[in-house]
Amino acid sequence: MSAPQPNRIPVREVDLNANKQRVHPRFIKGFYQNIRVITMYALLALFLILPWLRFNGRQAIWFDVPSQHYYIFGITFLTQDFYFIAVFAIIAAFLLFVVTVYAGRVWCGYACPQTIWTHMYQYVEKIVIGDRNKRIKFDKEPMSAKKISKRLLVYFIWFVLSVITAATFVSYVAGTDFLYHSWQMVGGVIPFPDWPVWVWVSMFIFTFATYANAGYMREQMCIQICPYGRFQSVMFDKDTLIVSYDYERGEPRGARKKGTHPDNLGDCVECTMCVQVCPTGIDIRDGLQVACIQCAACVDACNDIMDKVGYPRGLIRYTTERQLVEKEPSKLLRPRLFAYLALLSILIGGMIYALTGRVPLEIDIRRDRNQLSSTNAQGMIENSYIVKLTNKTQEPHTYKLTLEPQEGLSLQLRFNDVPLDAGESYDMPVSIYGDPDVIESGQTPVILTVASEDGKYKVSKQNIFTTQGQ
Structure with a gap:
C-alpha cells in the first residue's frame, strides 16, 4: 500500500465483491464493547417489551392501521394527524445528522437494528459452533452428520428469533390482545392462530427479512445497501470523531519479541486482532473506509494488545482528523454543527408546542x-x-x-x-x-x-x- 498523503487521513475504497468469504468476527470484551453490548441489548429489550405496556387499559404503543388510529401513551393520532409523524421523522433525521457531524457513524455501531440482530445471530453461531477460528474451520470442513446437525440447530435458533422479531413487529400494528389471543382449536386438539391474511403476510415478510438480513446479508447490508454509509462521509469534517489508526506511530508494522521495541519498527505488532474483531471484516489500518461502522471493537482489541506488549494505548482510537493529522485541538462548536443544533431545537420546540396545544x-x-x-x-x-x-x-x-x-x-x-x-x-x-x-x-x-x-x-x-x- 502506498504511503498516505501527509495532510489527510488515508481513505480506502471498500471491496464491493459480495461473494467474498463470510466474516466471522472474534468476540472480545473492553470498555467500548461493554458500552456497545449494553446499549444494543437494552434497545432490543425495549423493542420486545414496549408492545406489552398498557396505558389507560389499552396497549401503550399501538399503530392500529386497520382502524387508522394510532395510540402513543395516552395520545391518539388519526390519519389526518400524519404531519406529526412527518415532523417526527424530520427531527429524527436532524438528530442523526447532529450525531454524525460530532461522533461519526456511532449509530451504526451501537444502535442500528441491523447491527443488533447481526451481532445476536453471530453470537448464536459462537455458542453452537465455537469462537472465530472454530467457525472458520467449520465452514471449510466437508459435509458430515455432525456439521449438518450443528447447521440445522443454528438455522432453527435463527428461525425462532426471526419469528419472535416478526411477532413483535406485528404486535405494534395488530395489537398484543388480538395477536396472542386469536387462537382456535384444530380438530379440537391443536391450537392454531386465527389471524386474517394481512397478519400472516406480515409475519412472513418480517420473518424472512430478519432471517435474510441478520443471517446472510449481515455486513453486506451495511456496505452494499444502506444509504447512510454512503452519504455519511459528506457530513464528516476535520473535527468529526472517527475510529482511526495512528499511521505515524504504528508504521512500519512488524512482529517482535514481547518487551522489546526495535528501532526500525513502529508500535503495530502485526497481530491482526483489529481485523479479527471487525464485524465488517475491514482492516482499519488501511484508512477511513465506508464499511467502518465505528463499533470500536478494533480499539478495545488493540488496547488489549498494547497492554500486553507494554506500549501506550491509543494506537487505534477515537480521534479527529484535526488531532491526528494537523496535531491541533478539535473544535467542538463549528458552523455546520451549530446550524443542525439550531434547526433541531426549532423543530423540537415546535413539536412540543403543537402537542401541548393540541385539543383531542x-x-x-x-x-x-x-x-x-x-x-x-x-x-x-x-x-x-x-x-x-x-x-x-x-x-x-x-x-x-x-x-x-x-x-x-x-x-x-x-x-x-x-x-x-x-x-x-x-x-x-x-x-x-x-x-x-x-x-x-x-x-x-x-x-x-x-x-x-x-x-x-x-x-x-x-x-x-x-x-x-x-
Whole structure:
C-alpha cells in the first residue's frame, strides 16, 4: 500500500465483491464493547417489551392501521394527524445528522437494528459452533452428520428469533390482545392462530427479512445497501470523531519479541486482532473506509494488545482528523454543527408546542354541494351541513354542538347530545336557518362550537351561511 498523503487521513475504497468469504468476527470484551453490548441489548429489550405496556387499559404503543388510529401513551393520532409523524421523522433525521457531524457513524455501531440482530445471530453461531477460528474451520470442513446437525440447530435458533422479531413487529400494528389471543382449536386438539391474511403476510415478510438480513446479508447490508454509509462521509469534517489508526506511530508494522521495541519498527505488532474483531471484516489500518461502522471493537482489541506488549494505548482510537493529522485541538462548536443544533431545537420546540396545544377533539364542516341554500314553507332560508365530530381522546365523551349567537340565525339538530367512544367519529347532519328579513343577503360567517359535556374539551370552526341557492 502506498504511503498516505501527509495532510489527510488515508481513505480506502471498500471491496464491493459480495461473494467474498463470510466474516466471522472474534468476540472480545473492553470498555467500548461493554458500552456497545449494553446499549444494543437494552434497545432490543425495549423493542420486545414496549408492545406489552398498557396505558389507560389499552396497549401503550399501538399503530392500529386497520382502524387508522394510532395510540402513543395516552395520545391518539388519526390519519389526518400524519404531519406529526412527518415532523417526527424530520427531527429524527436532524438528530442523526447532529450525531454524525460530532461522533461519526456511532449509530451504526451501537444502535442500528441491523447491527443488533447481526451481532445476536453471530453470537448464536459462537455458542453452537465455537469462537472465530472454530467457525472458520467449520465452514471449510466437508459435509458430515455432525456439521449438518450443528447447521440445522443454528438455522432453527435463527428461525425462532426471526419469528419472535416478526411477532413483535406485528404486535405494534395488530395489537398484543388480538395477536396472542386469536387462537382456535384444530380438530379440537391443536391450537392454531386465527389471524386474517394481512397478519400472516406480515409475519412472513418480517420473518424472512430478519432471517435474510441478520443471517446472510449481515455486513453486506451495511456496505452494499444502506444509504447512510454512503452519504455519511459528506457530513464528516476535520473535527468529526472517527475510529482511526495512528499511521505515524504504528508504521512500519512488524512482529517482535514481547518487551522489546526495535528501532526500525513502529508500535503495530502485526497481530491482526483489529481485523479479527471487525464485524465488517475491514482492516482499519488501511484508512477511513465506508464499511467502518465505528463499533470500536478494533480499539478495545488493540488496547488489549498494547497492554500486553507494554506500549501506550491509543494506537487505534477515537480521534479527529484535526488531532491526528494537523496535531491541533478539535473544535467542538463549528458552523455546520451549530446550524443542525439550531434547526433541531426549532423543530423540537415546535413539536412540543403543537402537542401541548393540541385539543383531542376535531370538528369538520362540509356543506351540501348540490344545493347551497333553500327556502322552506315558512320562508326561512336553510343551509345544510354535515358536521364530522371526532373524539381523539382515549375515553368516551358526550359532546354538544352549538351555534355562536348571531341575530337572525338558528341551529337545528337531530340530537342534542352526541356520545362518542374513544377514537370514534360521527357524521352529524345539521341545518342552520336564517331569517331573510334580518340577515344580509350574500354570505354570512357562522361559527359552530363543539364541547364535551364535562367541559374538558372545546373547539370551534367557521363556515359560511349563504342566501344564494343553486
